[in-house]
Amino acid sequence: MSGSPPDRRWLRASASFPAPVIAEIHRAADEGVYDIRGFGAKRPLPTFDDLLLLGASMSRYPLEGYREKCETAVTIGARFARRPLELAIPITIAGMSFGALGANAKRAIGEAASAMGTSTTTGDGGMSPEEREASKLLVYQVLPSRYGLDPDHLRACDAIEVVVGQGAKPGGGGMLLGQKITERIAGMRDLPVGIDQRSACRHPDWTGPDDLEIKIHELREITDWELPIYVKVGAARVGYDVALAVKAGADAVVVDGMQGGTAATQDVFIEHAGVPTLPAVRQAVEALQELDMHRKVQLIVSGGIRHGADAAKALALGADAVSIGTASLIALGCNRADYVEDYHALGTEPGYCHHCHTGRCPVGITTQDADLEARLDPEQGARRLRNYLTTMVLELQTLARACGKSHVLNLEPEDLAAVTVEAAAMAKVPLAGTDWIPGGSRE
Amino acid sequence: MSGARAPVEFDLAVGDTRSLNRSLHDAAPDGGAPPRWRIRNPGGRHALCVGMDAEAALEVFGHVGYYCGGMNQAAHIVIHGNAGPGVAENMMSGSVRVKGDASQSAGASGRGGLLVIEGNASARCGISMKGIDIVVAGSVGHMSAFMAQAGHLVVCGDAGADLGDSIYEAVLFVRGSVGSLGADCIEKEMTDGHVERLGGLLAAAGVEADARSFRRYGSARRLYHFHVDRADEY
Ligand SMILES: Cc1cc2nc3c(=O)[nH]c(=O)nc-3n(C[C@H](O)[C@H](O)[C@H](O)COP(=O)(O)O)c2cc1C
Ligand code: SF4
Numbered sequence: 001m002s003g004s005p006p007d008r009r010w011l012r013a014s015a016s017f018p019a020p021v022i023a024e025i026h027r028a029a030d031e032g033v034y035d036i037r038g039f040g041a042k043r044p045l046p047t048f049d050d051l052l053l054l055g056a057s058m059s060r061y062p063l064e065g066y067r068e069k070c071e072t073a074v075t076i077g078a079r080f081a082r083r084p085l086e087l088a089i090p091i092t093i094a095g096m097s098f099g100a101l102g103a104n105a106k107r108a109i110g111e112a113a114s115a116m117g118t119s120t121t122t123g124d125g126g127m128s129p130e131e132r133e134a135s136k137l138l139v140y141q142v143l144p145s146r147y148g149l150d151p152d153h154l155r156a157c158d159a160i161e162v163v164v165g166q167g168a169k170p171g172g173g174g175m176l177l178g179q180k181i182t183e184r185i186a187g188m189r190d191l192p193v194g195i196d197q198r199s200a201c202r203h204p205d206w207t208g209p210d211d212l213e214i215k216i217h218e219l220r221e222i223t224d225w226e227l228p229i230y231v232k233v234g235a236a237r238v239g240y241d242v243a244l245a246v247k248a249g250a251d252a253v254v255v256d257g258m259q260g261g262t263a264a265t266q267d268v269f270i271e272h273a274g275v276p277t278l279p280a281v282r283q284a285v286e287a288l289q290e291l292d293m294h295r296k297v298q299l300i301v302s303g304g305i306r307h308g309a310d311a312a313k314a315l316a317l318g319a320d321a322v323s324i325g326t327a328s329l330i331a332l333g334c335n336r337a338d339y340v341e342d343y344h345a346l347g348t349e350p351g352y353c354h355h356c357h358t359g360r361c362p363v364g365i366t367t368q369d370a371d372l373e374a375r376l377d378p379e380q381g382a383r384r385l386r387n388y389l390t391t392m393v394l395e396l397q398t399l400a401r402a403c404g405k406s407h408v409l410n411l412e413p414e415d416l417a418a419v420t421v422e423a424a425a426m427a428k429v430p431l432a433g434t435d436w437i438p439g440g441s442r443e
Numbered sequence: 444m445s446g447a448r449a450p451v452e453f454d455l456a457v458g459d460t461r462s463l464n465r466s467l468h469d470a471a472p473d474g475g476a477p478p479r480w481r482i483r484n485p486g487g488r489h490a491l492c493v494g495m496d497a498e499a500a501l502e503v504f505g506h507v508g509y510y511c512g513g514m515n516q517a518a519h520i521v522i523h524g525n526a527g528p529g530v531a532e533n534m535m536s537g538s539v540r541v542k543g544d545a546s547q548s549a550g551a552s553g554r555g556g557l558l559v560i561e562g563n564a565s566a567r568c569g570i571s572m573k574g575i576d577i578v579v580a581g582s583v584g585h586m587s588a589f590m591a592q593a594g595h596l597v598v599c600g601d602a603g604a605d606l607g608d609s610i611y612e613a614v615l616f617v618r619g620s621v622g623s624l625g626a627d628c629i630e631k632e633m634t635d636g637h638v639e640r641l642g643g644l645l646a647a648a649g650v651e652a653d654a655r656s657f658r659r660y661g662s663a664r665r666l667y668h669f670h671v672d673r674a675d676e677y
Contacts, residue, residue: 146552146571149533151494151514178668190554190573190592192612195667200590204571205510205529205551214489218510221464222494 024267035267036175038356038366040168040259040304040326045276047259047304048313050423051416052432055402063401070397071407074321076298077159077228077251080220084228084251085137085159088117089393090321090408091311093328094256094302095141095161095232097123099176099185100263100356102373103130105365108332108381110134115382116389121161121323124174124199126188127153139230142219145174145199147189151222160219161230162212162250164241167260167303170234170274173201175264180359182368209244216249230254235280235303236273242287246297254323255284257303261326263366264357277303277314279426285318294318308395315396316403316411317427331388332381333363339375450479450502460488467495485511487527492520495537512539515556531558534575547584550577553594559648566603569596572613578648585622588615597644599652607660615660616641618652629663 013019027035056062063070078084093113098106100123107130113120119137122128126148132138140157142149154160165171176185176197186193206215216229231245232254245253257277262270275283281301288294301314302323311322326334337350342362346355356366364375400408403415417432418424424431425438451470453463463482470478477498485491489508492501495518503511506524516535525543534553541549544562551567553575560568563581569588582600589605591613601619608625614637615628624630633655641654 146533146573149552150554151496151516151533151535154494154514155496192667195611198609198666200571204567204589205532205548211509211528214509218490218493218513221460221490222514224465224468225461 036177036264036357037267037270037354038261038263038265039270039354040261041270042354043271045259045304046278046420046422046426047276048278048310050278050420051313051418051427051429053309053312053316053399053403053411054415054417055399056404060404062404063406065398065401068401069406070401072393072397074298074409076300076321077230079228079251079297080225080249081159081228081251082224082226083158085119085139087119087137087321089389090315090396091116091305091389091392092118092139092300092321092323093120094260094323094325095121095123095139095163096325096329097125097174097176097263098128098131099123099125099180099189099368100366102361102364102367102376103128104373104376104378105329105332105381106131107134107378108376108385109328110138111378111382112328112385112389113137115386116393118389119158122153122157124163125176125185126150127157128188132156141232143174143199144201144203145189146204147191147199154219154223154227157227159228159230159252160223161232161254162216162219163232164212164245165232165234165236165256166262167234167256167258167274167277168262169265169269170236170258171201172265172269172273174199175357177264177357177359180357180368185368209248212244213248220249228252230300232256234258234260235275235277238275238280238283239287242284242299243291246288246291246293250297252298252300252320253284253288254300254302255280256323257281257301259304260302261329262356276426277301277305278423281314281317281319282427288318295320308392308397309399311392311396312399312408312411313416315400315408316415317413317429320409327388328385329365331385332365332376333384334361334365336363338363448476448479450481450500452481452483454483455486455488455491456484460490463491464493467492467499467501470497470499485524489527492518495520498537506543515539525562526560530560531556531575534558544581545579549579550575553577555594557647559650561650563600568598569594569613572596576644576647578644578650580648580650582619586625588613588628589625591615595640595644597641597648597650597657599650607662609666610660610662612662614640616644616657617660618657621658621660624660627663627666628660631659631661633657633659 076085114136121139139159143163178194228251230252231250233241235257258274298320301319339362361367416429479500482503485505487508493513496516499518501520508527510529512520512531517537526541526545528546531539532551534556536555538557540559545564548567549564550558552571554573558577560579564583566584568583572591574593576595578597585603588607592611598617604622605625607628
């Protein structure tokens with residue numbers, strides 16, 4: 001028997017046990033604990049890529065690209081709040097905790113969002129002064145962990161978001177591994193330094209929609225009915241959750257699809273729980289329409305939004321705005337081919353990194369390490385994120401104008417066709433080239 | 444003498460929750476003397492006296508619903524009756540005293556101040572507490588001090604099952620029996636320092652009990668880091 005390598009033509013990979021599955025079983029056998037990581041789902045899923053905008057034709061007039069206006073402003077939270085949020089663009093920055101992100105990243109995000117006239121959001125760790133200072137419009141999250149929850153911050157924010165769940169982990173609590181719990185972060189969360197922090201998955205003082213209604217009432221009383229109150233849910237039983245959030249008195253509902261990013265969650269959770277963003281939007285819109293609340297309670301959609309086309313399709317399905325997490329970090333420099341040797345030290349490459357949980361972010365975004373953080377210049381980061389958001393808006397307007405819309409919110413399901421049967425069924429728009437909607441037509 | 448101000452009477456049989464809270468938030472301090480309020484006919488209403496952020500002395504005569512005194516800062520609130528779920532939730536400072544019994548999640552996620560319950564408290568008393576001190580003259584229900592991060596929970600009666608489950612650095616003192624201890628919660632030595640600290644808390648709460656008759660519980664700190672051999676406890 002010779003020891004020479006085999007003829008590769010005869011090597012047949014298993015479809016059930018491809019190389020990454022084998023590697024994961026080996027890792028689990030070595031470590032005896034699930035894999036925790038950042039980023040969102042990596043598996044292929046039906047997405048907005050499976051929908052197309054039809055554009056104008058003989059019966060639909062397009063608008064002139066550079067001459068005719070295509071408005072982008074949206075108002076969020078006019079149902080009950082005395083001071084609804086006026087956003088210049090229908091793209092917001094999603095909640096990402098100070099702790100998961102460093103202070104420079106928070107500042108860059110705040111400055112870019114403010115320059116664009118949109119909002120940014122705190123996260124599971126409270127409000128940092130850098131963030132409040134940099135953000136003209138700041139949404140303050142009230143999470144199950146209640147880390148750093150402070151009535152002064154409630155009064156100082158521009159909207160409140162009660163987080164019931166997240167798309168990356170509907171039903172799961174937060175995680176922040178010990179390497180990121182520095183003295184400052186520990187102080188803000190009232191936790192010991194350096195521990196692996198598991199935060200709660202349920203709120204400590206309410207369970208169920210009837211309680212939530214009372215909780216929202218309390219938050220309104222504390223803030224004298226000034227501020228919009230959002231409810232954020234991870235996409236799971238979307239129709240019920242949206243209807244119950246409306247019943248509980250939300251001004252806006254945030255639906256985060258299963259592709260939604262995270263700073264640290266079990267891989268099995270990221271990949272195997274929840275509903276993709278595409279069907280979630282349609283289900284949420286239907287729930288609002290059934291209650292005659294569409295456009296009265298705003299729908300903000302997140303989870304895998306990458307460019308203006310995704311935003312256009314989400315709006316066409318009936319969302320009022322989209323929200324981005326991962327894409328905003330990528331704009332700041334996440335997965336950029338700088339400091340390549342540090343990606344290697346984490347066992348990854350630029351383009352594949354999902355190592356936010358380690359606190360060793362090679363580009364200084366999801367870290368609390370002063371040396372790494374110094375790699376992110378907040379000004380340059382803000383500039384990049386602003387450029388990216390500007391591009392997204394231009395893309396969104398280009399597509400909306402091509403569909404003949406003078407406001408991006410005028411996009412509608414009738415502007416869409418699906419390229420797969422699955423997407424047609426999930427979005428309830430016809431399969432391209434047919435008038436067939438699997439499972440029945442949209443009302 | 445700055446002199447105590449005459450109490451303002453507010454009747455919830457006439458005014459509603461919104462007008463009460465608005466009046467409380469708008470009340471301007473008057474020459475240094477904190478305002479005093481007497482609130483009648485609460486009728487189990489929710490969210491009474493929430494979001495106080497200045498010194499004031501509030502007395503509520505009757506039973507209150509959810510979240511009375513929620514997120515209190517600096518005010519001193521006395522409830523002459525029973526309190527619904529989440530009384531003094533996320534309190535920052537000041538005090539809340541319940542003369543009767545309290546429902547679930549009393550003092551949830553509180554970050555400071557003193558909550559005194561002269562009767563019993565139901566399940567999850569002190570859940571997620573982050574620095575608040577809670578003194579219960581009676582007993583507490585199951586899962587009390589769940590994920591308790593900081594502060595003190597003093598129980599003069601008994602504690603229900605799973606006390607201090609997944610506790611961090613909060614300190615628990617119980618005089619009576621404990622149904623069972625939750626994951627990672629253990630009995631710890633009661634040193635002279637702890638007796639003194641407990642004595643101070645009892646005195647502040649105006650509850651008579653011999654600090655030496657209590658046992659102390661806290662975190663074994665075994666769940667502070669993910670570890671393969673502790674998977675059963677997560
Ligand atoms: C680094 C990071 C930290 C996050 N932290 C929070 C958080 O504290 N609270 C929360 O509700 N969602 C959190 N999320 C989820 C986002 O709010 C949002 O739902 C998600 O990122 C949207 O999907 P996308 O990343 O594909 O845009 C986080 C996401 C990332 C990427
Ligand atoms: S580059 Fe940084 S932000 Fe991006 S995935 Fe890696 S660790 Fe996370």
